[in-house]
Amino acid sequence: MPASPETLRIAILTYRGNPHCGGQGVYVRHMSKALAALGHSVEVLSGQPYPELHAGCGVRLTRLPSLDLYRPEEPFKAARGLRDSIDLLEFATMCASGFPEPLTFSLRALRELSRRRAEFDVVHDNQCLGYGLLGLRLTRLPVLATVHHPIQIDRRLELAEATGTRRLTLRRWYSFTRMQARVARRLPRLLTVSDAARDQIAREMRVAPERIAVVPNGVDTSIFRPLPGRRRRPGRIIATASADVPLKGLAPLLRAFAQVCARQSAELVVVGKPRPNGPTTRLLGELGLNGSVRFVSGLPDRELVSLYAEAEAAVVPSLYEGFSLPAVEAMACGLPLVTTTAGALPEVVGANGETALLVPPGDVSALARGIVTLLGDDSLRRRLGDRGRSRVVERFTWAAAARGTADCYREVMAAAC
Numbered sequence: 001m002p003a004s005p006e007t008l009r010i011a012i013l014t015y016r017g018n019p020h021c022g023g024q025g026v027y028v029r030h031m032s033k034a035l036a037a038l039g040h041s042v043e044v045l046s047g048q049p050y051p052e053l054h055a056g057c058g059v060r061l062t063r064l065p066s067l068d069l070y071r072p073e074e075p076f077k078a079a080r081g082l083r084d085s086i087d088l089l090e091f092a093t094m095c096a097s098g099f100p101e102p103l104t105f106s107l108r109a110l111r112e113l114s115r116r117r118a119e120f121d122v123v124h125d126n127q128c129l130g131y132g133l134l135g136l137r138l139t140r141l142p143v144l145a146t147v148h149h150p151i152q153i154d155r156r157l158e159l160a161e162a163t164g165t166r167r168l169t170l171r172r173w174y175s176f177t178r179m180q181a182r183v184a185r186r187l188p189r190l191l192t193v194s195d196a197a198r199d200q201i202a203r204e205m206r207v208a209p210e211r212i213a214v215v216p217n218g219v220d221t222s223i224f225r226p227l228p229g230r231r232r233r234p235g236r237i238i239a240t241a242s243a244d245v246p247l248k249g250l251a252p253l254l255r256a257f258a259q260v261c262a263r264q265s266a267e268l269v270v271v272g273k274p275r276p277n278g279p280t281t282r283l284l285g286e287l288g289l290n291g292s293v294r295f296v297s298g299l300p301d302r303e304l305v306s307l308y309a310e311a312e313a314a315v316v317p318s319l320y321e322g323f324s325l326p327a328v329e330a331m332a333c334g335l336p337l338v339t340t341t342a343g344a345l346p347e348v349v350g351a352n353g354e355t356a357l358l359v360p361p362g363d364v365s366a367l368a369r370g371i372v373t374l375l376g377d378d379s380l381r382r383r384l385g386d387r388g389r390s391r392v393v394e395r396f397t398w399a400a401a402a403r404g405t406a407d408c409y410r411e412v413m414a415a416a417c
Contacts, residue, residue, distance in 0.1 A: 008409055009041045011113060014126040015105035017044065017051030023148060023242065023325045025051055027217065028126055032059040034218070034402035043120075045112060047105045048079075064108040066101065069094050086111075097172040103179060106130025114139055122409045129180035133187065142416040144189040144408060147212075149197050149322030149343070150204040151177050157246040157319060181205040189412045191405065193217050194344035197322035213408050218398035219328045223301050226334035226389065230309035235265050235375060238311040238335075240326035241272035244280050248272075249317035249340065251283055252364050256317070258287040259368035266292065266375065269307060271326070273297040308333035312381060313374045319361045321345050328396050331355055331388030336381045338370040348396075355388035 019025035048068040068079035093100035110132035125145035155174040274280035314330035316339040337356035349356040359366035
C-alpha cells in the first residue's frame with residue numbers, strides 16, 4: 001500500500017556510501033537518520049564501500065555489490081567473478097581507464113527497484129546521476145537527485161595540474177561527467193546544498209536554475225560541540241582533506257604552513273590520507289614538513305570532536321566547495337576558522353567574516369598570514385568560535401535539512417501524479 005502523505009517510503013541511492021570516503025557518505029549517514037526521525041520509512045541502496053548507518057534508527061541497508069575495483073588493498077582487481085553484463089561493462093570500462101561506478105551502480109539500482117516498484121514512493125539519488133535513473137522514470141517512480149557540486153570542477157582543476165599521458169588518463173576517467181550532465185537535465189528536480197553550488201550546476205551542467213532546490217547540509221550539534229574541559233594545544237591547527245586532489249587545496253595549505261613554521265612553532269593535523277608516493281607526499285619532503293604534519297583517517301565522530309577540541313584553529317583551504325561539512329563541524333565545535341572564499345564557503349561561514357578569516361583561494365601568503373593572525377589572538381579565536389557555534393545551531397542542522405528534503409519529495413511526487 002502507498003504511504004500516507006505524512007509518511008513516505010524513501011529509497012536513497014549512493015554508489016559510494018562510506019563516510020570516510022568524503023562528504024557524500026556523511027550526507028547519506030545523517031540524512032537517512034534525520035528522515036527516519038521524522039517518521040519516514042528509509043532504505044539505503046549502496047555499492048561498495050558500504051555506508052556506516054546509524055544503529056537503531058530504523059534505516060535499512062540493501063547492498064548492491066559491484067566488482068569493487070578501487071578498494072585500497074587490491075586496486076583494479078575484481079572482488080569476485082563476472083556474473084552478468086553489468087559486471088562486464090564495469091570491468092571493461094575500468095580497463096579503458098574510465099570510471100564505471102556511477103553508471104553500473106545506477107543499472108543495478110534500476111534492476112533492484114524495478115522489481116520492487118510498489119515498495120517505494122520516491123527515489124533519492126545521491127550524486128550518482130547514471131543512466132539507470134532515466135530507466136527508473138519509465139517505471140513511473142518519482143526520482144530526484146542531490147548534486148553536492150558538479151564534478152566538472154574537479155576535472156578542470158586536475159587537468160590544469162596534469163601533464164603528458166596523465167592528461168589523457170584523466171580525460172578518460174572523467175568521461176562519466178558527460179553522462180551526469182545529460183541525466184541531470186532530464187530529471188524533474190535536483191537538490192543541492194548552497195546557492196553557489198546551484199549556480200555552478202546551472203552553468204556547468206546546463207540545468208535551468210529554477211529546477212534546482214537549495215537545502216543546506218547539517219551537523220549533529222549534540223555530537224559536534226565544544227568540550228570545555230579539554231586543553232587546546234598551542235599552535236595546533238586542523239584541516240580536513242577527504243580526497244588527495246587539487247580541489248581540496250592541500251598543496252597551498254602545506255606551502256602556507258611552511259611559512260607559518262618559519263615564524264613560530266606550529267603543528268598541522270590533516271584528517272585524510274595522502275596517496276602513497278603522490279604529490280602531497282613529495283611536497284611534504286620538499287618543504288621539510290614531515291615532522292610537523294600528521295595525517296589521521298577513518299576516525300569516528302567522537303574522536304574527530306576530540307581533535308577539534310585540542311586544536312586552536314581549523315583551516316579550510318579548498319579551491320572550491322559546494323558546501324563544506326568540515327567547516328560546519330569545526331564551527332559546531334566552537335573552533336575558529338581560516339577559510340578561502342571559494343564556492344559556498346562565504347555562505348557557510350558568513351561573508352563578512354562572522355566566524356572565519358577569509359582569504360583568496362590558492363593564495364599561499366594570505367593563507368599563512370591568516371593562520372598566524374588567528375594563532376596569535378586569543379580574543380579573536382574566542383569571538384569567532386562562539387559565533388560559529390551559534391551560526392550552526394541557527395542554520396545548519398540535519399533536522400532542518402530533512403524537512404526541506406521531504407518537502408522536495410512531495411513536490412516531485414505531486415508532479416508525477
